[in-house]
Amino acid sequence: MARPAKPALPLRDGVAASAVFCPPGPWATTAAFLAERLPRVDDWAERLARGDVVDDGGQPVAAAYQPNRRVYYWRYLADEPVVPFEARVVFQDEHLLVADKPHFLPVTPSGLYARQTLMARLRHATGLADLIPIHRLDRETAGLVVFAVRPQDRDAYHRLFRERTVDKVYEAVAPAGEGPWPRVVRHRLAEPDGDDFMQMQVVPGEPNAETRIDLVERLADGLARYELRPHTGQRHQLRVQMNALGLPIVGDRIYPVLQLHENPPRFDAPLQLVAREIAFTDPVTGQRRYFSRGAATMLFR
Numbered sequence: 001m002a003r004p005a006k007p008a009l010p011l012r013d014g015v016a017a018s019a020v021f022c023p024p025g026p027w028a029t030t031a032a033f034l035a036e037r038l039p040r041v042d043d044w045a046e047r048l049a050r051g052d053v054v055d056d057g058g059q060p061v062a063a064a065y066q067p068n069r070r071v072y073y074w075r076y077l078a079d080e081p082v083v084p085f086e087a088r089v090v091f092q093d094e095h096l097l098v099a100d101k102p103h104f105l106p107v108t109p110s111g112l113y114a115r116q117t118l119m120a121r122l123r124h125a126t127g128l129a130d131l132i133p134i135h136r137l138d139r140e141t142a143g144l145v146v147f148a149v150r151p152q153d154r155d156a157y158h159r160l161f162r163e164r165t166v167d168k169v170y171e172a173v174a175p176a177g178e179g180p181w182p183r184v185v186r187h188r189l190a191e192p193d194g195d196d197f198m199q200m201q202v203v204p205g206e207p208n209a210e211t212r213i214d215l216v217e218r219l220a221d222g223l224a225r226y227e228l229r230p231h232t233g234q235r236h237q238l239r240v241q242m243n244a245l246g247l248p249i250v251g252d253r254i255y256p257v258l259q260l261h262e263n264p265p266r267f268d269a270p271l272q273l274v275a276r277e278i279a280f281t282d283p284v285t286g287q288r289r290y291f292s293r294g295a296a297t298m299l300f301r
Helices: 030-037 044-050 118-126 151-162 237-244
Strands: 017-022 069-074 088-092 096-101 142-148 167-175 183-190 201-203 209-218 223-230 273-281 288-292
Touching (some): 017 030, 030 044, 030 069, 096 118, 167 237, 183 237, 209 237, 223 237
Parallel strands (some): 142 273
Antiparallel strands (some): 017 069, 088 096, 096 142, 183 201, 183 209
């Protein structure tokens, strides 16, 4: 006989419940277990008292520890920075939602951010609890992010990016460089060793990162606007490759010099990099999909 489906737990401010399995052990209280298992959270007793830790049925968990079950909680950070910019929904149907993300807003929860993320905001605004991004942008990068609406479609859409069958166009502002333009640049990028874990490295070897770069317009103060068309999708690829050409993107706080993140973070001088267009053949519907930020493609939030 099939097990009955678990009741769906509601979103809270767009954040889905996280699950923790309670194994047999020496803990007298649920708070003691959770404090040991998830030590970065320091208010488990208060959360339990508020009923913010629940069982499969959504009922508040008792203070006394009970093993061999799952308990659920909602990620909450008391000092989470508020990102003072809003996303815009560009397109939505039964399969996809496309949003124009502002600079500084993370796509998914990480580090200091849980509710102040694109995914949480969109889930809260739309009520679509299963909304999942099928690709990512850096927190500092603005532009188009595509979400799968239905869980059963996710793998098909993720496969598009794994198999490099997505056409992406970015815009960037960087120092004006000498040509020839356009040009295709290829590098081998690798995760760094040591303390500079944020900075991807250009290393010898077979290229694994390829981007077509074109200078579109020369601007004032020795800057220029570039169009970037990545063929691959390595972490920080566009930022690393522009920096490798001696043309670091304006506002980049990682390349060429890693700058420490401030807490609370600053929201001025955004990275001048925008995901402007994205196109692919939809593996679910067979349609040719094309999305653009529209007339307001240019930079700066």
